[in-house]
Amino acid sequence: MKTELKAKFLQHILGKKKENEGFTLIELLVVIIIIGILSAIALPSFLNQANKGKQSEAKQYVGSLNRAQQAYYLENSSFGSTIDKLAIGIKSQTENYKYEINTSVSSQVANNGVSLKPALKSYAGNVVLSVLQNDSSDASTLAILCETKAVGVGTSLPPAGSGTPLQPGCPSTDYQVMK
Numbered sequence: 097m098k099t100e101l102k103a104k105f106l107q108h109i110l111g112k113k114k115e116n117e118g119f120t121l122i123e124l125l126v127v128i129i130i131i132g133i134l135s136a137i138a139l140p141s142f143l144n145q146a147n148k149g150k151q152s153e154a155k156q157y158v159g160s161l162n163r164a165q166q167a168y169y170l171e172n173s174s175f176g177s178t179i180d181k182l183a184i185g186i187k188s189q190t191e192n193y194k195y196e197i198n199t200s201v202s203s204q205v206a207n208n209g210v211s212l213k214p215a216l217k218s219y220a221g222n223v224v225l226s227v228l229q230n231d232s233s234d235a236s237t238l239a240i241l242c243e244t245k246a247v248g249v250g251t252s253l254p255p256a257g258s259g260t261p262l263q264p265g266c267p268s269t270d271y272q273v274m275k
Contacts, residue, residue: 147215154193154209154219155241155273157186161195161207162221162239169237175205175223192216203227204264211250217243218250219273222264241273242266 164182165175176182177199188195192213198206207221223239244250246269266272 150192150213151216151219153190154211154216155243157193157195158207158209158219158221159241160184160186161197162223162241165197165205165207165221165223166237166239169223169225174202175199193218208250211244211248214248217245217247219243220266220270222266224264226263238264240264240266242270243273244270 161179161182161184164184168174168176168182175197177197179186179188179195179197186195189212192211193216194210194212196208196210198208203225205223207223209219209221211218220242221239222242223237225235226238227235
């Protein structure tokens with residue numbers, strides 16, 4: 097009897113090993129479908145975060161150009177016409193953006209971060225000379241940062257001011273990011 101019991105026990109153990117050898121095709125398909133659904137949800141969010149990181153470069157650079165224009169005006173009584181004149185060490189073009197200064201009006205300047213990639217937004221900084229009650233000795237500079245509503249390769253914008261005394265403003269195609 098003992099040998100008969102041993103034989104049944106060995107058969108039972110061998111049968112269990114054959115049952116636990118691998119996954120079925122259905123189990124593998126379910127896992128692949130779940131991974132596909134999760135990646136379809138996560139990938140757009142990941143790509144959006146990558147674009148936001150690239151756009152933060154332009155926000156920082158245009159904000160720096162705005163502050164440099166204010167400092168340049170304080171020292172020279174005029175706005176800087178080139179990035180090199182501002183002497184802040186910003187490149188005029190990076191992989192994602194081209195930076196330009198538009199000084200078409202003497203009392204205003206537009207600092208542009210123009211998108212070179214179709215998935216990124218462009219930025220425009222506007223610095224204006226605000227004169228209180230027509231007294232040029234009591235003037236100050238005001239700055240604003242604007243973000244385009246649409247993504248895509250952009251174009252530079254002229255300065256946008258409004259009212260008397262001048263206040264910096266954003267075009268209707270832009271959002272105000274910060275003052």
